[in-house]
Amino acid sequence: MDSHLFLAYDYPVLGAFWTVMWIFLWVMWLLLLFRIIVDVFRDDRMNGWLKAAWLIFVLVVPFLGALTYVIVRGRGMGERELRHTREQKAAVDAYIRDAVGAGSSTDELARLSELKAKGDITEAEFQKAKEKILH
Known part of the structure; x- marks a missing residue:
């Protein structure tokens, strides 16, 4: 057998732990840099x-730059993220309201027919309101 061949049991558990920790810290560092650049x-x-x-x-100067940015503008980062999230939610809600509003003509027609059946509106008022909804 070759003396340079490393087997799984030759790699110590603490070495595996340190490798996983460094990979985790590296990924967290990249996420922090990405978050800072997006915030800028x-x-x-x-x-x-x-x-x-x-x-x-x-x-x-990545380490000093990121640390300085988080110290100087850290509170604003959270506020800007919250504002952006609220704007996105408002846009999604508006889209949903528009999409649902486009299909609600059947609900309006059902409500109008109930009003007509109760006698609250006349046939002429029903026809006029129905034309408004359909056009």
Whole structure:
């Protein structure tokens, strides 16, 4: 057997733990950098030069840049994320209301026919309202 062949039992458990920990920290670091870069471009109160300066600072001196950014603008990151989430939710809700509103003509017609059956509206009023709904 070759003396350079490493088997699974030759790799210590603590070595596996350290490998997993470093991979985890590396992934977390990439997520933090991505979050900072997204936050820089999401902030509409910063001008282009300030965005470029933060971006260069975070990319050229990554650890110091990311730490400084989180210290200086960390609270605003959460507020901007919350505002963005609320805007997205409002857009989805508006889309759902529009989509449901387009199909609600049958509900309106059913309500009108109930009003006509009760005698609350006349046949002429029913026909006029029905034409409004259908057109």
